[in-house]
Amino acid sequence: MNDISGGNYTTADGRKIGSTLMEMKNITLRFGGVIAIKDISFDIHEGEIRAIIGPNGAGKSSMLNVVSGFYNPQEGEVWFRGSKRPPMKPYQVAQQGIARTFQNIALFEGMSVLDNVMTGRLTHMKAGLLSQMIWKGKAEKEETENRELVEKIIDFLEIQAIRKTPVGRLPYGLKKRVELARALAAEPKLLLLDEPMAGMNVEEKEDMSRFILDVNDEFGTTIALIEHDMGVVMDLSDRVVVMDYGKKIGDGTPDEVRNNQEVIDAYLGVAHD
Ligand SMILES: Nc1ncnc2c1ncn2[C@@H]1O[C@H](COP(=O)(O)OP(=O)(O)OP(=O)(O)O)[C@@H](O)[C@H]1O
Numbered sequence: 001m002n003d004i005s006g007g008n009y010t011t012a013d014g015r016k017i018g019s020t021l022m023e024m025k026n027i028t029l030r031f032g033g034v035i036a037i038k039d040i041s042f043d044i045h046e047g048e049i050r051a052i053i054g055p056n057g058a059g060k061s062s063m064l065n066v067v068s069g070f071y072n073p074q075e076g077e078v079w080f081r082g083s084k085r086p087p088m089k090p091y092q093v094a095q096q097g098i099a100r101t102f103q104n105i106a107l108f109e110g111m112s113v114l115d116n117v118m119t120g121r122l123t124h125m126k127a128g129l130l131s132q133m134i135w136k137g138k139a140e141k142e143e144t145e146n147r148e149l150v151e152k153i154i155d156f157l158e159i160q161a162i163r164k165t166p167v168g169r170l171p172y173g174l175k176k177r178v179e180l181a182r183a184l185a186a187e188p189k190l191l192l193l194d195e196p197m198a199g200m201n202v203e204e205k206e207d208m209s210r211f212i213l214d215v216n217d218e219f220g221t222t223i224a225l226i227e228h229d230m231g232v233v234m235d236l237s238d239r240v241v242v243m244d245y246g247k248k249i250g251d252g253t254p255d256e257v258r259n260n261q262e263v264i265d266a267y268l269g270v271a272h273d
Pocket residue numbers: 031034035036054055056057058059060061062063
């Protein structure tokens with residue numbers, strides 16, 4: 001790795017990391033008297049896999065929710081693709097190119113895998129109802145293009161065999177993969193994964209790790225994730241932000257973070273699965 005703080009660098013496995021995609025500047029988020037995030041700054045570079053870790057209640061989910069527009073911080077600035085982002089609703093953030101998965105799977109259980117993944121295309125659909133009536137051809141062309149992309153993602157994540165199966169009938173690990181497929185269908189610039197391995201067995205975790213790395217490699221998607229499993233985080237990530245009690249106590253490569261005394265202290269005596 002070289003010049004990691006400046007933006008552009010090459011990882012040990014030869015992946016090219018680009019300039020800053022997102023920058024969080026001095027973010028503070030309060031819930032009444034509770035300060036969930038205290039004056040935190042960090043950035044995410046194009047092509048990176050970036051992790052946010054920390055003990056329970058550290059503020060990781062709150063931070064992911066600031067990035068995805070679910071919470072607007074009381075203080076600080078969010079910069080995305082070179083512009084300062086005004087307070088936004090989550091759907092506006094999604095339209096800007098940020099997609100996410102959820103800690104508790106949020107899929108339509110009664111709908112097939114294919115239909116669930118298609119819902120990921122909604123932010124891209126331009127043909128409204130009126131234009132669908134007037135310009136039927138245009139709507140059909142859009143539908144065909146959406147289907148082609150969705151089928152490509154389904155193949156890529158190896159869920160062809162279950163494409164017609166209602167999501168409610170799938171085991172947990174596969175549901176998580178369908179959720180990843182739906183988020184990818186939005187062709188995000190930045191993909192947010194909220195505990196992608198939570199509740200998985202070892203084999204499911206290995207599969208998910210491989211898919212996350214492949215997505216980053218094949219589609220060039222920048223990924224930010226929260227994860228409790230330290231082994232997974234250290235293996236997957238290019239750089240890691242460590243939070244504790246709402247503050248940032250570490251930020252760097254997995255090796256740098258692993259050897260940071262404040263990080264070691266924060267994790268001592270705390271159970272991490
Ligand atoms: N909607 C909310 N209303 C009030 N307090 C909240 C809310 N969301 C989070 N908090 C508080 O903010 C702090 C940070 O919580 P957060 O869920 O972001 O931590 P976390 O690191 O994601 O924890 P975990 O690993 O347990 O999911 C906690 O003290 C929590 O109780």
